[in-house]
Amino acid sequence: MMKVLVTVKEVATVEDEFEIEGTAIDERYLGADLNEWDDYAIEEAVQIAEAIGEDEVDVVTVTIGPEDCEQTIRQALAKGADRAIRVWDDTLEDADLLDVGAKTAILEAVVEDEDPDLVLSGVQSGDDSFMATGVSLADAVDFQWAAVVNSLDLDVEGDTASVRRELEGGVEELTDVSLPAVLTIQTGINEPRYASLRGIRMAQRKELTVQRLADLGLDSSVVEGDLRLTGMSVPESESDATVFAGGPEETASELAAILREKGVGQ
Amino acid sequence: MTDVLAIADHRRGELRDVSYELVSAGRDLADATGGDLHLAVISGTVDAFAEKLNREGVDVVHTVDYGEEFNHDVYTQAIVQLCDEVSPQFLLAPNSVNGLDYAPAVANRLDLPLVTDTVDLEVDGDTLVATREMYGGKVETTVELTGERAAVTIRGAEWPGASGTGEATIEAFDATIDEDAIGSSVTGFEEVAGGDVDIGDADVLVSVGRGIEEEENLELIHELADALGATVSSSRPIVDAGWLPKNRQVGQSGKVVTPDVYIAIGISGAVQHVAGMKGSDTIVAINTDPNAPIMDIADYAIHDDLFDVVPALIGEFQ
Incomplete structure (x- = not known):
């Protein structure tokens, strides 16, 4: 039986207009969603299970987050993950910033419990965007790894993942990685499915285990990092754009005049 | 130390x-x-x-x-x-x-x-x-x-x-x-931005982002590009969704472009995108969000719904 562990985060989303309260965005302007990158990681894991045989691959998700995020976890289960682990307790609730080191320590304990062959994590989260947890975790659990993967071809017999890493400037690096490995998954690697009604119904019955730090053999020292969030502000707009105001006919006509001046559409 | x-x-x-x-x-x-x-x-x-x-x-x-x-x-x-x-x-x-x-x-x-x-x-x-x-x-x-x-x-x-x-x-x-x-080995590199069109050569780019919402709405962008004699490019989410091929993507992981005129439609202007187009001579942004980062580098802006502005703009050039 092969096991794929997918790290899943519920991220905070912010409305276009918002206010800051201290070092956080005022809750009134926050929403919650499945992290976009993790959606692709879940899809990749489910596609692996479908390709190899769903009875031969166990897809497990792990989330660090409060009870509120179970709806997001159920989304992953509805899309085809087999079961879920959620790590949370009062210590985590009271921490104002979980840095890469803290997330690594928690996920390391989960990987040691679960012993997966492959870990898929999103390249980054849409809210704090550290882009580092997957690779840090790989090193902590002594797995191989590859960051920013946009194509994955698994050779289970050969214990190898052939991946493409998306470098800057439209260049892809083709790399073979030995298993077990952590791969950080880039958007666009696949087309994440929508959960079917049947999937949503089945997700309600799938196992979702909650673990406290103590259950994982950890204590509160994991959240005592050297990083502190001390300020948050809206970046000052540097815009010196000429803004056309008025209805669409008016603004379009003004823009058209400028474009013609630049020789566009002549 | x-x-x-x-x-x-x-x-x-x-x-x-x-x-x-x-x-x-x-x-x-x-x-x-x-x-x-x-x-x-x-x-x-x-x-x-x-x-x-x-x-x-x-x-x-x-x-x-x-x-x-x-x-x-x-x-x-x-x-x-x-x-x-x-x-x-x-x-x-x-x-x-x-x-x-x-x-x-x-x-x-x-x-x-x-x-x-x-x-x-x-x-x-x-x-x-x-x-x-x-x-x-x-x-x-x-x-x-x-x-x-x-x-x-x-x-x-x-x-x-x-x-x-x-x-x-x-x-x-x-x-x-x-x-x-050493548990991984590089077996090669590949340039992905080939294909029918080189957006790097275009004088005028009509570039579309997440604000277009649905694949079928892209028709509007193609119509505008035709009316302006421009080439269509996009930000990452459009390529991720498979609505345009990879060679149309402007940004850090796509192409760096420097056209005479770059018209960003429904593009918020994430840093990865801006890295690929900030060298354009003239930048126009059409976006409902006046605080979108694209406004920081725009020369001309319309803070309005693209579905209202773009048809009006097509009308101007027909």
Whole structure:
């Protein structure tokens, strides 16, 4: 039986207009969603299970987050993950910033419990965007790894993942990685499915285990990092754009005049 | 332990610009701590790279002559050993795809706190104050690191590239690379932006982003491009969704374009996108959100619904 562990985060989303309260965005302007990158990681894991045989691959998700995020976890289960682990307790609730080191320590304990062959994590989260947890975790659990993967071809017999890493400037690096490995998954690697009604119904019955730090053999020292969030502000707009105001006919006509001046559409 | 060690970035025989930006960021930090700025360049033609990296403000360049191309296991092992030798207070790496493939591993192995994608760094007494964005650039945060040492990655194009010629000593560093611990191998590279159209050649680009909402709405963008005699390009989400081919993508992982006129429609202007089009002569933004980052670099803007403005604009040119 092969096991794929997918790290899943519920991220905070912010409305276009918002206010800051201290070092956080005022809750009134926050929403919650499945992290976009993790959606692709879940899809990749489910596609692996479908390709190899769903009875031969166990897809497990792990989330660090409060009870509120179970709806997001159920989304992953509805899309085809087999079961879920959620790590949370009062210590985590009271921490104002979980840095890469803290997330690594928690996920390391989960990987040691679960012993997966492959870990898929999103390249980054849409809210704090550290882009580092997957690779840090790989090193902590002594797995191989590859960051920013946009194509994955698994050779289970050969214990190898052939991946493409998306470098800057439209260049892809083709790399073979030995298993077990952590791969950080880039958007666009696949087309994440929508959960079917049947999937949503089945997700309600799938196992979702909650673990406290103590259950994982950890204590509160994991959240005592050297990083502190001390300020948050809206970046000052540097815009010196000429803004056309008025209805669409008016603004379009003004823009058209400028474009013609630049020789566009002549 | 007041020194700074910065790791140069190179690919396929070329040093990347961020390497020189690391020199600037590193020099500022070393001035604040009163230490030296060490650079390391690992793999490839290290001696030629070291000559180029010897810019004003660099004290030492360490060369690790092992292999040709980037391999994160080689980098991780070499940097861990260099940190042992140099004992830097701050380890600086680029926030590039390759930087993110080794910096978190190095930080984990050395038990260093890690702060990524920084856009500004200051030293205040014993504290490193890093500025970085959250929520896709909607807010800027300050993060304080109070430990004795830290690992930091810097965002490209935020610091000026260092210039001039320095007086650095160039030292070959004899890293011991455990080949059994190398678990990945690069088998090749591929350029993905080929195909029917080179958006890099276009004088006028009509570029579309997430604001278009549905694939069928793209017809509107094609109509506008036809009316203007322009070429259609896009931001990442449109290509991720499979609505346009990869060769139409503008940005860090797509193409860098510098047309005469760039019309951004329903594009918020994430930093990865802006990196690919900020050199355009004239930038027009059509977006409902007046606070979208694209407005910072726009020359002309309409803060309105693209589904109202674009049909009106097509009408103007028919």
